[in-house]
Amino acid sequence: MQALVLAGGEGTRLRPLTYTTPKPVMPLAGRPFLSFMLDWLRGHGVTGAILSCGFLSDAVREVLGDTHQGMRLHYVTEEEPLGTAGPVRLALEGGILEERLLVLNGDVLTDLDLTAQLARHAATGARATLALIEVEDVSSYGVVPTGADGRVEAFLEKSDGPASTNRINAGAYVIEREVVESMIPSGRAVSFEREVFPALVGDGLHGYEASGYWIDIGAPERYLEATYDLLSGRLKSSLPPRDETGSLIGTGCLVSGAHIGPQSVLGSHCSVGSDSTLERSVLHDRVLVGADCVIRDSVLAGGVRVGDGARIEPGAMLGSGAKVEPGAVVGLDARVAPGAVVQAGGSPA
Numbered sequence: 001m002q003a004l005v006l007a008g009g010e011g012t013r014l015r016p017l018t019y020t021t022p023k024p025v026m027p028l029a030g031r032p033f034l035s036f037m038l039d040w041l042r043g044h045g046v047t048g049a050i051l052s053c054g055f056l057s058d059a060v061r062e063v064l065g066d067t068h069q070g071m072r073l074h075y076v077t078e079e080e081p082l083g084t085a086g087p088v089r090l091a092l093e094g095g096i097l098e099e100r101l102l103v104l105n106g107d108v109l110t111d112l113d114l115t116a117q118l119a120r121h122a123a124t125g126a127r128a129t130l131a132l133i134e135v136e137d138v139s140s141y142g143v144v145p146t147g148a149d150g151r152v153e154a155f156l157e158k159s160d161g162p163a164s165t166n167r168i169n170a171g172a173y174v175i176e177r178e179v180v181e182s183m184i185p186s187g188r189a190v191s192f193e194r195e196v197f198p199a200l201v202g203d204g205l206h207g208y209e210a211s212g213y214w215i216d217i218g219a220p221e222r223y224l225e226a227t228y229d230l231l232s233g234r235l236k237s238s239l240p241p242r243d244e245t246g247s248l249i250g251t252g253c254l255v256s257g258a259h260i261g262p263q264s265v266l267g268s269h270c271s272v273g274s275d276s277t278l279e280r281s282v283l284h285d286r287v288l289v290g291a292d293c294v295i296r297d298s299v300l301a302g303g304v305r306v307g308d309g310a311r312i313e314p315g316a317m318l319g320s321g322a323k324v325e326p327g328a329v330v331g332l333d334a335r336v337a338p339g340a341v342v343q344a345g346g347s348p349a
Helices: 033-043 057-064 086-093 114-124 177-183 192-200 220-232
Strands: 002-007 048-053 071-077 100-105 108-110 128-134 167-176 205-209 214-216 277-279 294-296
Touching: 002 033, 002 086, 033 048, 033 057, 033 071, 033 100, 033 108, 048 057, 048 086, 057 071, 071 086, 086 177, 100 114, 108 167, 114 128, 114 167, 114 205, 128 192, 167 177, 177 192, 214 220
Parallel strands: 002 048, 002 100, 048 071, 128 205, 277 294
Antiparallel strands: 100 167, 108 214, 128 167
């Protein structure tokens, strides 16, 4: 089985982290995010994956390479944004598409049963089958009502009124190659959600009612939520054992005398000084934190330096190489650009 992962977005909601690290390989619980998706695909019989990349595409290939646990990786690069369907056409024109493929949204962390979805697709003779997942609050999503036989009846954009269903598009599709050939034009951006799937309503488009864990990690609060879920084991993974606080501490870290946890992640070669507190936060590689600091519910990108006595409030995100001077406070939900300096009593400079 073949899969194509849509991983070309710039990750604007995760800035400043994604100014220097492309979202597909953003560290999540100490691993490149897409490695979790590739493990999931491999577990459902996928033997080859095509990664559609755009922003910082060379960096994605540098991190993931050409194979993952025996799965062959191919890359297609969008020279300009091609929407959600355009990259699939690009892969077709590159001669690397099989007769049937999975298409996955590269922002999603999930354990949906792709094997069952593929079986449903084959049994119904569908041209395309969409995984649909229930959510409690549909206000941020469009919804996808289906008939009793699973045929998709409409794509309804998000609205303020009551929704006809609480099932939304989960970003996992089974698609026949003939759909790509006949319904995705070449040379321009094309949207599955706005163009291709609405045109397929009543003409071979089915929904698969999926269940299981599902989260879009593209926003800061959901990036942290996914981290906590991985640490707690809510989503099964091959992460190494966590410590007694549910935290994951990478190789070469110095944390003696610090208070680490609960549910924190330290990348490799981090240092947290004596009497500093780190709670429900993520440090990427080579972050240095001085003594007597407090960091809660925040994300610090690689190479950040935090001086003695500094405080970082919940929701803060610090870009690569930023510096927090001794005694400085990084406020609630603050965004600090890569290389910026937060001075005591002042703003990032």
